[in-house]
Amino acid sequence: MKTFNVPVIYRSPLISTIKNQRKQQDRMKKDFTPTALDFGPLKILLARHFGFCYGVENAIEIAFKTVDENPDKRIFLLSEMIHNPHVNNDLLERGVRFIMDTAGNQLVPWETLQSDDIVIIPAFGTTIETENKLASLGIEPLKYNTTCPFVERVWNKAEQIGKKDYTVIVHGKPKHEETRATFSHSQSNTPTIVVKDMAETEKLARYITGEAAPDTFYEAFKGQYSQGFDVTKDLQRVGVVNQTTMLASETQAIADYIRQVIVAHYGLTEANAGERFADTRDTLCYATNDNQSAVIGMLEEPADLAIVVGGYNSSNTSHLVELCEEKLPTYFISAPEQMRSARQVDHWDFHHKQEIHSDTFLPEKSQVTILLTSGASCPDALVEGVIRRLLSFYGLEHKADELTLVD
Secondary structure (H helix, E strand, C coil), X not given: CCCCCCCHHHCCHXXXXXXXXXXXXXXXXXXXXXXXXXXXXXXXXXXXXCCCCHHHHHHHHHHHHHHHHCCCCCEEECCCXXXXXXXXXXXXXXXXXXXXXXXXXXXXXXXXXXXXXEEEECCCCCCHHHHHHHHHCCCCCCCCECCCHHHHHHHHHHHHHHCCCCEEEEECCCCCHHHHHHHHHHHCCCCEEEECCHHHHHHHHHHHHCCCCHHHHHHHCCCCECCCCCCCCCCCCEEEEECCCCCHHHHHHHHHHHHHHHHHHHCCCCCCHHHCECCCCCCCCHHHHHHHHHHHHHCCCCCCEEEXXXXXXXXXXXXXXXXXXXXXXXXXXXXXXXXXXXXXXXXEECCCCEEEEECCCCCCCCCEEEEEEECCCCCHHHHHHHHHHHHHCCCCHHHHHHCCEEC
């Protein structure tokens, strides 16, 4: 796989050593057991896969290279480069400005942009409408494009099935930048609707079978369907794609459920199900799959708690938290400093979208075992910082430089 020129401030010699050793031991990436870092009173089980993915490294390389090569130009990002505050703040400090926030609210008026300004498309991609807006201002919309290739793969799949007269169902968070972009590209080819979870999928299924009154659809899914969507016609042939960072098991469950509903409603068989349900296979990115599988493998080990590091608005990171919460007390943090002491930690409650404080962080016992992972937009340097911070609570920070790997 291609390697990228990512600023050294995001790298970690410690984490690189661990990852390289695991890569040598497991070239086919079949082993999802964690790496054990045994420091005596503290044992850290580090997920097999975590941290920057291909798309994130690609975006960071393009963005920082663009800044370095254009010192005399105004440089803008459509919105956050990735969902990590450290990377975004570094770009802001270098003079980059965001045109929109993550919800799509305008921060820089379009009319203030000039044709010689540089506008970078973030890793999530953008809508066709935004591309057209940039073009109307004389700005080449895709000249500085960091859209993740795995996101573009979803767009291509949606286009392929759309041209075969299937309606596209997008499993994603309706307000997320990536889902908004996927929705825009998909609806340019075929009727499209977004479902955020299984509950909405089950609601949609009632319109497929005719159990729900058609005229109630438009309010039930307000803001989530393409213009001109005809609920009486556009749910007869469908296919499911997804925001690449969703929970893999949920996307699969949604696709399976819709397929079963279609097969039962139209009296189809396994042999002819494709007449009304498109085979989209999996449109999650490799990193989402690997990171989630690594967490599942990590959770098979006995532990006292889990720590997940990443941006609070990161979808892929929140799903890692979701998996961990099913088994263990889990602390979602964005920086090592949030672990104030062995007893106190500030962490994010992504269910209620608020930071909370806990006074019962590390248990008092002879050896504390912690599961540790991070999201795909989280620098490895932060993970090393978390390890060192944890060790400092035991007076063992020097041990990070004498790391012993335990099979």
